[in-house]
Amino acid sequence: MLDRPRPGRDFTVTQVGEMWRLSRPQHPGLAQYLHERAAYVGAPGAGYTVRLVPTGQVTVVVNLGAPYARVARIGARTSDSGPIGSLVSGLDDGPGVCEHPGGQESIRMQLTPLGAYRLFAMPQSELANTSLELRDVLGPEADELAERAAATTSWSRRFDLIDAALLARIHGGPEPDPKVVYAWRSVTTRPGAVSIARIAEEVGWSRRHLARRFTQQVGLTPKTMERVARFQQAVAMLSRPGADLAEISAACGFYDQAHLSLDFRDLAGASPRWCASAAWAVEDAIYLA
Structure with a gap:
């Protein structure tokens, strides 16, 4: 096992499986765009496979x-990334x-969709259900950022570099339409x-538009x-001791328990009961296969 960093x-270190997770508070200028940002460090040979939901x-x-x-969509033949370094999903x-072979050292960010729209300045529909090399979306500056971060051993400095890069691009990116923001919220x-x-009526657009x-x-x-949002609500409730599927179904707005199970099959590829007994890493929004 790798020594604890x-x-x-200005940052904390916690253990997640066989890796170390380094995190520090969000930059206030990124709070509305960035859900979380953390670094992960794993020992060579400490590979893993995780199911993503x-x-x-x-x-x-x-x-x-x-x-x-590799990063791949289960059941889709064309979504397998193959070996991939810095990436956007x-x-x-x-x-x-x-899947990762071990020796991980990375900084991972979870952006709101509208934060990603500003960061990448491109239709987000082109990124949906796929994983791409970050350089294919951001160009050479993606590699330059990784090289600058790798050139220092200071995690505080690495976080500073990432935050500065995000701030520069996000605040220079396109403003999402306020009506889309309202609908998303x-x-x-x-x-x-x-x-x-009803939401379309409230913003003054047709449902198609x-x-x-x-x-x-x-x-x-x-x-x-x-x-997806309803599924995530159910996931959070499932992680609580004594979770009851009937109560979760009613609280999250599913028609019934069968409806909840169908959504879990479609979105997670597993039943709610299996998910409840699996090893969840809720704060990282993944669970172990």
């Missing part, structure tokens, strides 16, 4: 160590798998409470984004 004055977030990894062996509406904070037709603009700037349709 020494905690810094939809999180409603866009993942960006600046890789400083060994590349991932767009929003998903189904399960995936991630509606379907993610209260999934199922208000119909998509809302779906088109929303998918361009968020990555998924409003209905699919709502489904």
